[in-house]
Amino acid sequence: MSDSPADDDAPEEARVDGRAARWAGHREARRLELVDAAVAAIVEHGPEVTTEQIAERAGVSRPGLYRHFDGRDDLQSAIAARSVERLVHELEPVWRPSGRPFDMLAKALRAHLRWLEANANVYRYLKRTSFGTGGESATTNVRETVAGHVAGMLVDGSLGAEIPPPVAHPLAFGLVGMVDSASAHWLDEPHGAGLDDLATQLTEACWAVIRATVGGAVDAV
Structure with missing residues (x-):
C-alpha cells in the first residue's frame, strides 16, 4: 500500500526517496525532543546529570535514548549545540x-546576564562539555558566535563609530572574553553583587575599553 495517492503515480525511486526523507525528518524531530528533555534534566539535576536521569526525564530507557545518538559524546554535543542555539536566539534582538x-x-x-542567571546549570554544563569533534568547550563556541556579532556592530558603526576590522575583531573578542570570565565568576561567587550591579560595572568597563581603543570617535549619544 502506498503512502499517499500521489505516491502511486510516482516512480519507485521517488517513492523510496520520499519515504526516506519523511523517516529522516521523524528521527530528527524525535532526537530534538530528547535533547530538549536532556536540557530540562540538566536544569533540574545540575551539570553532573547522569544519562539515567536524562533518560528518565525523556521517558525512555537508557538503550532507547542511545538509539538516537552515536554514544555519549554525540549526546553531549547535541545538548551543547541546542543550548548554544537557545542562547544566541535569546540575544537575537x-x-x-x-x-x-x-x-x-x-x-x-x-x-546575557539574565540568561546566565536563569540557566546557571546549563551554562556550567556547557563549560565542561566538548562541542562537536574539535575538543573545544561549548562556551568557546558561544564566545566566538557572540564576538562575531559584536565585531560586526563595531565595524558598521552600530556602537557609535565605524571601526576598521583589524581593530574591531580583536576588540570584540577581548570584550566578550572579559564579560564571559567576569560573569562566570559572579555566577559562582557574587560577593554580594546583584545582576544590575554587575551589568552596570561591565557596561562601563566595556565602554571605557572601546573609547580607549578608538579615542573620541565613539560617543555615548
Missing part, C-alpha cells in the same frame, strides 16, 4: 541595533 550606543551595550549585557 540585540543584533538589531537601535537607540544610543551606550544603552545598546547595556541592553546586550543585561540580556
